[in-house]
Amino acid sequence: MTGRGGSGPSGGAADRPWWSDAVVYQIYPRSFADSDGDGIGDLRGITAHLDHLSALGVDVLWLSPVYRSPQADNGYDVSDYQDVDPVFGTLADLDDLLDQVHARGLRLVMDLVVNHTSDEHAWFVDSRSAADSARRDWYIWRPPRPGTVGGTPGAEPNNWGSAFGGPAWTFDPSTGEYYLHLFTPKQPDLNWANPQVRSAVHAMMTWWLDRGVDGFRMDVINFIDKAVDLPDGSAVPGSRFGDGGPHYVNGPRLHGYLREMNERVFARSPRPCLAVGETPGVGVADAVLFTDPARHELDMVFQFEHAELDRGRQRWVHRPLDLRDLKESLGRWQRGLAETGWNSLYLSNHDQARLVSRYGDDLRFRYESATALATVLHLHRGTPYVYQGEELGMTNYPFGGIDDFQDVEAVELFREATEVQGVDPQEVLAGLRLLSRDNARTPMQWDATAHAGFSTGTPWLAVNPNHTEVNAAAQVGVPGSVFDYYRRLIALRHTEPTVAVGDFTMLLPQDTRIYALLRTLGATGVLAIANLSGETVIVPDLPERSRWAGAEVVLRNYHRAPDGPGAAADGDALRSLGPWEARVLRRRDGR
Numbered sequence: 076m077t078g079r080g081g082s083g084p085s086g087g088a089a090d091r092p093w094w095s096d097a098v099v100y101q102i103y104p105r106s107f108a109d110s111d112g113d114g115i116g117d118l119r120g121i122t123a124h125l126d127h128l129s130a131l132g133v134d135v136l137w138l139s140p141v142y143r144s145p146q147a148d149n150g151y152d153v154s155d156y157q158d159v160d161p162v163f164g165t166l167a168d169l170d171d172l173l174d175q176v177h178a179r180g181l182r183l184v185m186d187l188v189v190n191h192t193s194d195e196h197a198w199f200v201d202s203r204s205a206a207d208s209a210r211r212d213w214y215i216w217r218p219p220r221p222g223t224v225g226g227t228p229g230a231e232p233n234n235w236g237s238a239f240g241g242p243a244w245t246f247d248p249s250t251g252e253y254y255l256h257l258f259t260p261k262q263p264d265l266n267w268a269n270p271q272v273r274s275a276v277h278a279m280m281t282w283w284l285d286r287g288v289d290g291f292r293m294d295v296i297n298f299i300d301k302a303v304d305l306p307d308g309s310a311v312p313g314s315r316f317g318d319g320g321p322h323y324v325n326g327p328r329l330h331g332y333l334r335e336m337n338e339r340v341f342a343r344s345p346r347p348c349l350a351v352g353e354t355p356g357v358g359v360a361d362a363v364l365f366t367d368p369a370r371h372e373l374d375m376v377f378q379f380e381h382a383e384l385d386r387g388r389q390r391w392v393h394r395p396l397d398l399r400d401l402k403e404s405l406g407r408w409q410r411g412l413a414e415t416g417w418n419s420l421y422l423s424n425h426d427q428a429r430l431v432s433r434y435g436d437d438l439r440f441r442y443e444s445a446t447a448l449a450t451v452l453h454l455h456r457g458t459p460y461v462y463q464g465e466e467l468g469m470t471n472y473p474f475g476g477i478d479d480f481q482d483v484e485a486v487e488l489f490r491e492a493t494e495v496q497g498v499d500p501q502e503v504l505a506g507l508r509l510l511s512r513d514n515a516r517t518p519m520q521w522d523a524t525a526h527a528g529f530s531t532g533t534p535w536l537a538v539n540p541n542h543t544e545v546n547a548a549a550q551v552g553v554p555g556s557v558f559d560y561y562r563r564l565i566a567l568r569h570t571e572p573t574v575a576v577g578d579f580t581m582l583l584p585q586d587t588r589i590y591a592l593l594r595t596l597g598a599t600g601v602l603a604i605a606n607l608s609g610e611t612v613i614v615p616d617l618p619e620r621s622r623w624a625g626a627e628v629v630l631r632n633y634h635r636a637p638d639g640p641g642a643a644a645d646g647d648a649l650r651s652l653g654p655w656e657a658r659v660l661r662r663r664d665g666r
């Protein structure tokens with residue numbers, strides 16, 4: 076099967092970047108496919124399953140980190156950027172994967188984790204070896220707070236907390252100073268103010284581009300510029316730490332760092348690349364600046380606003396999503412990036428719970444809610460990201476106690492909440508079961524056999540018991556499956572330029588159950604409408620309802636028989652929608 080990687084955008088406009096109608100598929104290598112039976116997914120496992128991705132029709136693969144790493148944060152702690160961790164294979168395996176990906180017309184994007192390294196990276200080993208070591212200034216070292224004794228509580232240089240609980244500083248007795256780590260103590264932050272650090276990162280990126288990769292997804296790239304004086308953060312109610320965010324999120328030198336990277340790395344690349352920034356805490360106005368093509372910074376960013384609507388400030392606290400908030404947020408991002416810049420579109424990734432469990436109904440309407448949510452997301456303007464297993468409607472795992480969780484975030488949040496804040500463990504567990512990152516990390520469900528066809532050994536994280544029903548073998552090539560629906564959605568973006576680049580209008584913004592949106596390009600209009608609830612709903616007045624009632628149905632998730640092009644809408648669909656029913660309609664008769 077051939078991919079579409081070499082073709083330009085289907086809209087025909089030669090000046091659009093190659094990725095403007097692309098769909099990206101995220102692989103979490105540890106959990107995708109294990110070729111050697113050690114229970115951990117690997118590169119050869121990915122290579123062996125490329126048919127699955129070709130059948131789905133995606134254009135770009137993004138690999139979560141496969142670099143050499145002690146795996147304190149599953150690879151987001153890199154100890155050698157220019158080697159593959161033995162658990163995932165070898166550089167030769169990666170070259171082979173890259174060749175096969177390219178042979179199918181697909182592209183491969185690597186994760187780039189350069190806000191921090193592992194504490195086992197040679198740069199940090201040198202940095203911590205002495206206060207006057209050659210690379211001391213490659214990381215962020217500070218003496219204890221004046222008048223305190225290093226290593227005692229409260230002696231940290233400032234009051235910032237780390238993302239996973241505990242202080243953002245660790246004391247190093249041998250030199251009597253603290254180093255900064257916004258994540259775990261095994262992930263010390265690099266000092267981007269040091270030009271040697273930036274040059275080393277640029278050289279490493281160029282090495283990968285020369286090897287053939289097609290771009291990078293840049294981990295927390297908007298955290299790299301820390302305020303020079305590292306001030307205390309303002310107090311946060313209920314927390315023993317201050318809010319350091321304002322002193323390291325979107326710092327003033329960030330745009331300059333990104334432009335410099337673009338000039339030194341991407342502008343000199345042998346092929347056009349994709350540069351995606353993961354940017355927690357970014358707002359629409361910042362995103363316009365990051366993704367304005369004229370500024371030469373990034374192509375698109377992952378923003379977090381919509382992913383935080385149903386959780387409290389403490390990451391394990393869940394609150395029900397109000398659909399109006401989701402529409403307000405995504406609609407504002409669509410408007411904000413309509414003229415300049417570009418959106419990334421995602422509802423799940425390796426840091427988020429399974430979307431069908433979190434926003435849908437994985438008990439009564441798994442197929443319907445997975446496909447309804449996908450319809451809504453994929454009909455927005457921007458680049459959709461599909462996270463492995465999402466295309467099968469994979470669900471959250473039935474976690475029991477804290478010992479079932481592996482993720483450093485879950486373990487640390489649990490410890491902080493229960494031991495430091497005195498929260499009832501059952502309350503924290505209830506939140507983690509719904510929101511924990513481990514939900515996304517259980518092994519890919521390939522078939523109904525033991526270990527879901529993921530591994531012949533014991534998987535590093537338990538396989539979801541529902542793999543006997545929810546698996547690729549039961550869905551690929553099967554009309555009416557979640558997989559088949561995703562394949563159609565992806566194909567629609569490739570064949571209908573209105574979906575890729577048409578204008579966006581949010582309809583019915585105040586409706587609490589229906590998500591409806593309109594896309595227009597020239598004389599073509601595409602309407603997507605979905606009932607994101609488990610009850611039948613009467614559709615309120617839609618603009619031009621009577622004209623839409625006769626429109627072509629290009630996609631629908633009810634009536635599982637294949638939809639032929641030109642199938643006429645029954646007017647009823649626009650009057651009432653069944654539980655989680657979704658439709659995409661098209662008109663070519665002007666607006």
Ligand code: TEU
Binds near residue numbers: 152238353427
């Ligand atoms: O995540 C960045 C980030 O902000 C996380 O704190 C995320 O919001 C949180 O885990 C959601 O519960 C990136 C990576 O995607 C993540 O896997 C890493 O753990 C983290 O950076 C550190 O590299």
